[in-house]
Amino acid sequence: MPDSTTPPSPNSPWENGWTPDSSRPPGTRRLWLAGALALTTVLTCVATIAVMDKSHDEASRTKEADPTAPVGSDGPGLLSYASPSKKSTSTADEHTSASPKAAPTTSAAAVTEHSSTPSAKAPAPSKSTSSHGSSSSSGSSGSSGSSSSAAWKSVRSVNYPDRYWQVSGGYVKLNPIGSAAARRAATFKLVKGLANSSCYSFATADGSYLRHRNFILRAERNDGSPLFKQDATFCPRPSSYSGAVMLESVNYPGRFLRHQNFQLKLDRYQNGNLYQQDSAFRLVDGLN
Numbered sequence: 001m002p003d004s005t006t007p008p009s010p011n012s013p014w015e016n017g018w019t020p021d022s023s024r025p026p027g028t029r030r031l032w033l034a035g036a037l038a039l040t041t042v043l044t045c046v047a048t049i050a051v052m053d054k055s056h057d058e059a060s061r062t063k064e065a066d067p068t069a070p071v072g073s074d075g076p077g078l079l080s081y082a083s084p085s086k087k088s089t090s091t092a093d094e095h096t097s098a099s100p101k102a103a104p105t106t107s108a109a110a111v112t113e114h115s116s117t118p119s120a121k122a123p124a125p126s127k128s129t130s131s132h133g134s135s136s137s138s139g140s141s142g143s144s145g146s147s148s149s150a151a152w153k154s155v156r157s158v159n160y161p162d163r164y165w166q167v168s169g170g171y172v173k174l175n176p177i178g179s180a181a182a183r184r185a186a187t188f189k190l191v192k193g194l195a196n197s198s199c200y201s202f203a204t205a206d207g208s209y210l211r212h213r214n215f216i217l218r219a220e221r222n223d224g225s226p227l228f229k230q231d232a233t234f235c236p237r238p239s240s241y242s243g244a245v246m247l248e249s250v251n252y253p254g255r256f257l258r259h260q261n262f263q264l265k266l267d268r269y270q271n272g273n274l275y276q277q278d279s280a281f282r283l284v285d286g287l288n
Contacts, residue, residue, distance in 0.1 A: 152286035153190045155202075157259060158241050159277035164287065165210075165264060172210055172217040172264040177287055187288035194222070194229035195250050201232050205288070212249065217257060217264035227251075244280040257281075 155165040157174055166175040166186040177186050184205060193199030194209070202210040208219040211232035222228055230251035237246040237256070247257040255266045258279035269275070 150189050150191045150203075152187050152288070153283045154186050154188070154285070154287045156282045156284050157278075158239075158244050158280040158282065160259075163262070165281075167204060167210075167219045170218050170220075172219065174259040174262040174264065180288075183287040187286040190283065193233035193235070193250065195226070195233040196235065199233050199235035199250060200247070201234070212252075212257075212266045215255070215266040217266070239280040240276055241280045244282050246279050247281065 157163050160174060162176050163174045164177050164186040165172050165188070166177065166182060168175065168185065175182065175186075177183050187205065188210065189203040189205075191201050191203055194201045204210070204219050207221070209222050209228075209232040210217055210219055211228060212218075213220070213231060220228075222232070231249075233250040234247040234257060235250060237248050239246050249255045249257075249266055252266060255268050256279045257264055258267045258275065259265075260267070260278060267275070267279070
């Protein structure tokens with residue numbers, strides 16, 4: 001008997017009652033699901049690779065910072081921090097220990113050097129004054145009016161040892177001494193400076209003083225003016241000749257008494273041999 005069963009229509013519903021969507025090709029949902037799964041897998045792989053690369057970079061940096069430290073532990077950070085700290089501390093201690101030792105030694109030497117220099121120069125005028133005072137006491141019996149603070153002295157040239165300062169015609173010249181009058185005119189009372197007590201002033205037997213005017217040394221009466229006191233005050237300075245001094249003006253620093261053509265004058269300092277000789281004098285006992 002022939003089979004007369006009719007085949008189902010392709011547009012008939014399924015057994016569960018769901019009607020297929022005929023607006024899109026069959027299997028599209030599966031393709032979307034597969035694509036989403038593939039995309040998720042790719043993103044996961046990319047993230048994993050990025051994390052692994054970052055960990056590898058950190059491990060490489062840690063290894064470079066401290067090759068002896070184990071990778072992946074907290075040790076490198078602590079060790080790399082501790083090592084520089086210890087090194088810098090020791091360096092600071094070395095500088096700290098070196099500085100206090102060197103500084104006081106240098107400063108002490110400097111203080112000693114500076115303190116010794118003034119003490120060597122300062123006593124020079126006072127020493128000369130005291131020596132003149134002792135000379136006055138020894139020669140006081142032969143000179144009237146002398147005291148412990150003043151002495152009668154004569155001034156002798158270094159390069160002309162037979163010539164002395166002598167007042168002649170109101171001026172001071174460098175002359176040889178022969179007569180008693182010449183000896184008296186070549187003797188002066190050495191007193192404390194009228195303008196500076198640590199320096200010298202020269203008084204004559206008749207009460208005048210030696211002062212410079214127009215840079216020429218002469219004997220004049222004290223008029224009591226400040227200018228006269230300054231012009232009549234001379235400060236002793238060391239000379240390159242033993243036992244001799246140079247006499248510097250108070251109001252013209254850098255100018256010293258010297259003889260030129262046997263005339264005493266105030267002349268600016270020169271570094272020549274002739275000037276050094278002409279400006280060097282020895283203070284000896286009074287000739288009178």
